[in-house]
Amino acid sequence: MTENELILNQDKKRFELEVEGKTAFIEYILSNENIIFLTHTEVPRELEGKGAGSAIVSKTLDYIKEKGYTLAPLCPFVASYVKRHPERKEILAKGYNV
Template identity: 60%
Template sequence: MEVKIKENKEKKRFEAEVENKLALIEYIRAEDKMYLTHTEVPSELEGKGIASSMAKQVLQQIKDENLKLVPLCPFIASYVKRHPEWKEILAEGYKV
């Protein structure tokens, strides 16, 4: 399922509203890095590819902003492992 994300800078997260429920990816920006810390999709919406769609869009934004990714969230780390084309944006010293 393709979803549209928006960045909520005040709450430091990317959000997507799906079926009147909120899915999110939380982050910390520091210097030239973006630390993705937590991904959450409401249980009723799990298994629909929402988190994967959000991850792809967030990673593209990180790349577009010339930032480096620090994948602290286990879901994001496993997404990058399954999609090795994103390994190029990993911050130095981080492996998945």
């Protein structure tokens, strides 16, 4: 694995991003309707303020768009990111807003 490569860890149901030897992650639930619910984002304390949180959200949203899924941003960090980047709202699942 190369640093900054988004990993889909299906066993743990989370997206992972390794930065400086530490792993940030976003937990998800994939529905039968191809909606990805992003439920929790966690960034190691050593990476706080270094852009790791924004990087993993951005890469995860790219993955969701590439796969043709829609997004249900249940995690406040993800919702805040989408709100700050309105161009990302195009992948929001029907009935969801930020």
